[in-house]
Amino acid sequence: MEQPERRRPGRPSLSNEELLDKALDLFLDKGFSGTSIDAICASAGMAKRTVYARYGDKESLFKAALSRAIDEWIVSVESLRAQESDDFEASLMRIGEMLVKNVLGPAGLRLLRLTNAESVAMPEIAQENVRHGTEPTLHYLADLFRRRLGDEGGEFPQAEDAAQAFLNIVVGGPANNAAWGMRMEMASIEHHTRYCVRLFLHGLLDEAGPPAKSEAGQLRRVLRDAEERLSEARARIDEAARLVRD
Known part of the structure; x- marks a missing residue:
């Protein structure tokens, strides 16, 4: 055959x-x-x-x-949740550092510049970026603030605003700098993250009013630490003024 x-x-x-x-x-x-x-x-x-x-x-x-x-670049909610601990400020520090480093990593920078360049002609690109990359993080942060700063029923009316503010203050600055081609040294990134997390947290506590009982002791310690740092700064200013007068 x-x-x-x-x-x-x-x-x-x-x-x-x-x-x-x-x-x-x-x-x-x-x-x-x-x-x-x-x-x-x-x-x-x-x-x-x-x-x-x-x-x-x-x-x-x-x-x-x-x-x-x-989808491959974004930090998963599970990874963010894994940074939580009983220390609320330390948790926010780790979450902030993770998000900032992700934005400023090679993949993050390439995507940031590409989406910025093409979003003018295709605005749906920016909308898709927000839907896939930003909204899950915002939902997670709002949930975190409700759990840590809400009342006994878990109510915290400022949760969504606080989540957006956290991203804007902690992550938005380095991301905007990177989009304009400005480079930040790792030490500067870490300093920025620590400073902005503290700035955000203490401003948020003023808005939130009396904290939940589970956070009260910890937050008092944080505030005492801030007061001590402020006292040290004032002492240095007084010393500098004295040297100038002399």
């Missing part, structure tokens, strides 16, 4: 994840307008008809690649 002709083994087709990774590398390097479907196909070793069959056009491919990258 005549044997059927065997098909030559073809090049294995990339998975969707691999295709999106290849596309993202080019988008990050060249921007949306500077990246062609031809270049993506060449990088992925894939026929144009296959790419179009999967995603339809370059914009859909770009959004899919960006969405995947954001």
Whole structure:
């Protein structure tokens, strides 16, 4: 019998994840307008008809690649929750440091600059970034503030505002600096995070009124520490003034 002709083994087709990774590398390097479907196909070793069959056009491919990258980059709620301890201020310090370092890491900086550059022409990119990357963190922080600063029923009306303020004060500054190409040394980042967490926390306590019983002792210790630091600062100012007069 005549044997059927065997098909030559073809090049294995990339998975969707691999295709999106290849596309993202080019988008990050060249921007949306500077990246062609031809270049993506060449990088992925894939026929144009296959790419179009999967995603339809370059914009859909770009959004899919960006969405995947954001999902992989964001700090999970589980990771944030793992930073909690009985010490509320120390917990906020660790959470703040984790978020800031994530934004200023290589993946965070590349995504930040890409989304900022393309959001003018495609505002839905910024909206997607907020939905995927920011909203879960805001929900977690609001829940944290309700649990730690709420009344016996867990009510804390300022929870959402406090969550947004925390991100703006602690994370927003370094992120904005990075978006404008300003570099911060690690020591400066750590100092910024510690200072802003304390600034945020003590301002929040003034707004929250009497803290929950479980936090009262700890917060009194924090306030005493702040008062001692203020006294030291005043003593240094007085000493400096005396030296100037002399």
